[in-house]
Amino acid sequence: MSSEGKAKDYSLAELMAVLAAKEIKDGDKVFVGIGIPMIAGFLAIHSHAPNAVLMFEGGYLGSHPPVACTDVGDSVLGFGAPYITSSWRTFSDLQHGYCDIGIIGSAQVDKYGNVNSTAILDNGTYENPKTRLPGSGGANDIASSAGRLLIMARLEKRRFVPRVDYVTSPGHVDGYESRRKTGLKGGGPVAVITDRAIFRFDKDTKEMYLSHLYPGVSVEEVKREISWNLRVAEHIAAVEPPTKAQVNFMRSYDPTDVILRRRRLFESVDFSSWSRLAMSGWNRRTRYA
């Protein structure tokens, strides 16, 4: 994929996917969930990391589907997959240490990268929360055992809290060496990718700090959305906008707009238009050779 030709028209979701994809190295075994992490994984294997292996918790490994899909057990993930197995086997490979990097979403994230996707308690309790969320799914397992962990989050004050209401997926726990002492073998979070900035973690204290800003975003604007005294890198870098080729790839990989939701197409498309669009994507490519 060409690196020249920066895109002018792109969405924040597309930029987040590109930034997540950049964290994937060639040859990595990558554990991805649904949504933007999946698009990031496919973008990586179709650009700078052709030998990366995507792992899906339903049991599909190394998939090369012609287009993205909505779920981790979707039959299209069987396309171009050299290995199809069970969930327990896939997770056992993760726990064994085969997985280099995992990408998870979050409802709340704290200064040590602990993630909540179980319940927003507010003044309630676990049994009687303000908002009950879907729960861990595979996120706890990915956060526990992946070599590196990427967290995707929307930058909002209510989401960036000093301590999450419930630790669904452990980050650096209480900072310093606390993660290792819990017995966790995976490396823990390396970055939090949001819609306005990227955060990384101090190598000693394991506290989150601001490392990259999106075009047109200021440090003050980011600090306003963080409910603790955020540390800031000495030299803050600006993220590169995506290239035209990257944007074109993602859009063609999501022909029904079900993941990127750029055009609100998916909300109203009828069955026959949807199936025609989906199949036009499938017919573009031939089976994995």
Next chain:
Amino acid sequence: MVHSRSSEHPLSKPYCISTDSNCDEFSKTTNRHPVRKEMPDQKKSTDKTLTLKEAIKEFVHDGCSVTLGGFCGRNSQAAAYEIVRQNRKNLTIIDDSPTDQLDILIGAGCIKAVEIAWNGVSIFSLARNLRRSVEEAIPHKIEVQDYSNYAASLRFMAGAMNVPFLPTRSLLGSDIPRHNKRIKIINDPYEGEPIALVPAASPDVAIIHVQRADRHGNAQIWGHLANDENKARAAKHVVVTCEEIVRGEAILKIPNMTALPSYCVDAVVKAPYGSHPWSCYGYYYHDIIFQRDYAKSNQTRPGFLKWIDEWILSCEGQSDYCRKVGKERLLKLAKMERAINRIPV
């Protein structure tokens, strides 16, 4: 034994006929569970075919624990609908990530407790019925016990192995064990490091949807296996729903694909499109539009009630539901799936 009365599968092939096969030696029963004195008689039967209605009536009782097969694909959707039609109450669902099947059961008032890792409706929305139940006690409050997907997987493996628990390096350093007292963190007796233990799961019944099974219950799965081999072996009773009932010869052609041997299966039910709207590898693709519309209706309680009335309660059974979805639409999904995955015959 009552024979399957469901309608022919639109993709049915010549070998899918309803006569006895020569698979007898493969279906010999063994005492798989040493603590159990006798195998349930049903597992020894050589013809286990039932209708969906009969199978749910016989094996899913008020107050029992149930696990549903599949994982965001090849789901036991038809069986979940039938449980709603038969208005079962106080069920405990033990599962990994049972998606909208569970959400529908919660909204229909069938559920007392869940032991799960995740519940949402595909990529589209949070599971509104789970939320309404936990946050507002609508239709009533259910108990939730959280696990992770690997923890849930290991619970079924422990059940399948007939051991009381299995250890894992997941769950450490999280709040999951703090609120779920059945998870124990101990120091590994060999090396002394912390390790989490998850309790075995042995649901009363597992309902697994597969592509093909013979009348004895040898069930073959293509695509991802999810945790179905272990769910079936862990459960006391197993209902297999399948796209096609095939002759034993068809099973013997590719025995590697047999995920569930007949000795752990109690009932075989022909349920074409039994996973719709989810995909079924090699048979039909994921009807995302149907699911999007479910997620939309489900934003409100009245919307949900209207949805189950329309798509579940006013349908006599799976054939009726398929007619309502529309033959043309189902055949289109089948055509889509064949463009990406084909099952070798």
